[in-house]
Every structure is written in structure tokens, then in C-alpha cells.
Amino acid sequence: MHWSDLVNAAANTPLDPADGVLAIVTLYGGNDGLNTVIPASDSAYQAARGELAYAASEVLDLGEGLGLNPGMKGLHELWGSKELATVRGVGYPYPDRSHFRSMAIWQSASPQAAVRTGWLGRWLDTTTTNPLLALSVDSLVPPMLAGEKLAAASFPLGGLRMPNNALDRAVALLGKPSSEDDIWRARAARSFADLQAAVRTFEPALDHQPSATPTTDPDDQKTRVPRRAARVSSRRNSTSSPP
Numbered sequence: 001m002h003w004s005d006l007v008n009a010a011a012n013t014p015l016d017p018a019d020g021v022l023a024i025v026t027l028y029g030g031n032d033g034l035n036t037v038i039p040a041s042d043s044a045y046q047a048a049r050g051e052l053a054y055a056a057s058e059v060l061d062l063g064e065g066l067g068l069n070p071g072m073k074g075l076h077e078l079w080g081s082k083e084l085a086t087v088r089g090v091g092y093p094y095p096d097r098s099h100f101r102s103m104a105i106w107q108s109a110s111p112q113a114a115v116r117t118g119w120l121g122r123w124l125d126t127t128t129t130n131p132l133l134a135l136s137v138d139s140l141v142p143p144m145l146a147g148e149k150l151a152a153a154s155f156p157l158g159g160l161r162m163p164n165n166a167l168d169r170a171v172a173l174l175g176k177p178s179s180e181d182d183i184w185r186a187r188a189a190r191s192f193a194d195l196q197a198a199v200r201t202f203e204p205a206l207d208h209q210p211s212a213t214p215t216t217d218p219d220d221q222k223t224r225v226p227r228r229a230a231r232v233s234s235r236r237n238s239t240s241s242p243p
Contacts, residue, residue, distance in 0.1 A: 003155060009132050026142065028103070036072070037086050041065030062086070107143040121147030172196060 015021075039045045040056040042065060059067025060076040066086075068076050078084035092111040095102065105111050109119035117125075124134055125147035134145050134152035145152035175193030177186060 006132060006135070006153070006155065024144070026106075026144075030099075033088075036069055037062070037088060038067050038069060039065055040067050104143070116146075117148055118142070118144035118146050120145050121151060123147075124150045124152065168196075 034045065034049070035052075035054075038054050038059050040054050040059045046053045054067070054070070056065070056067065058070055060070060060072060060079075061067050062079060068079070075084055092105055094111070104114065107118050108115050120134055121144065124131070124145070127133075129150065131150055131153040136142060136145055136152045136154045138154060139156040141151050141154045172193075175189050175191075175196055177189050177193075181189060
């Protein structure tokens, strides 16, 4: 499908405002959980992590001796407004410690036996005939979103581009916060800012091979570090392990 199909569906058959939306971000390279939700006050954590450990004074406090990584200020704000929860110690019975088998289990929700469908694909099979009710923002549909009869719609990352013109600048202004905003206007402004940031992410801006030195994006004037250089950044600048 194309992005225009999604835009038309949103205009012609919009979701009920009361409907929830589930967004799943899969970190295929793996995420260091102890560097994300950090038990900084735990002496066992401090002893095991050594110089990689964060002090309790460095993390963004969650209470009960836990804290978020210092780079996760936005998520900490959501925690403060009771819009974020964390679930710790998630796993499945009898793990065999295979990364590939673990990923298959997360995608299929079938820890005992290999199956051909994903858990959201099975939901699609039983609830709808509309593939636009589940979207994969990638060139491929992950196993999670594949059912026996239906699969999610796939939208490649390079398929959307925000024009560098008055429309782009108007969206940026709509997302600009103001001290006079009440809570609802502030949330609306943040939504527009998030929309523009998401579109920038989807744009195929990283098609070029990384060079030996950082390059500058003329649109946002932010320095982009090549992937090779990013891999050797310090642990305090990243919350996930390298792919």
C-alpha cells in the first residue's frame, strides 16, 4: 500500500476518538534494560556493573530505588504526569538463551512451539478484514503482524517527505509551545511537533554512505554522527546496545 491509502482511510473512515492505539517499537539489536530502568540504589547492581553503573544521583528518579536513564527526560515527564508505566522482569518459561528463538517467541507469543502466525496477525484474522487497522512502518511486515488470512499493511520508511516550504513552516509553528497555552493547547502543540519529528525520521535522509566525519543536515542544523562513529560513543550517551 501507499501512504496516500492511509491518508484517505484516515479522512474517510477515521478511528473513534475513544479508541486506543497500540504502538510497538522493536529494538532488534537488543536493549540494555539495566541501562534503561536503572536500579541505581541497589548495591548488587553497583557491584556488578562497576564503572558502567549510574549513581542514584545521576538517574531520573522513579521511586523505590529506580530511575530512568538520564537521556530519557521526555519519558520521565510522561512518568510524572502518570502517562507512563514500566513493566520489569518480563520473560517466558524455560528460556534457551537463543537470541533468535527469543525473537520468534516475542513475535509469535508461542513459547512452546514454533507457529506460522504472529500474535497481532491472529488478532487481525479474528477481528477485521481491513489491513489498515495494523501498520508496519517498514519495507517488510514482521512476523508479529502476519496472520493466516490477513497481514498488516506495510509502509516503507522512504515513502513520506515533508515539503520544505510554507506548509512545513506552518506545521512547525503549530508545534511551537507557548506559556499562555492551557493543558489541551499544550498537548495539541506537542502533537504537531511530534508529527513533524516523525516525518523527518521517515524521510530517506540517510541514504548516503556515512563519511569519516560528521555531516550537517541543512534542514534542522543538527550534526549527524556517522553510524560507525556512533558505535563507539560512551555508555552515558546511549540506552541500548549496538546492533
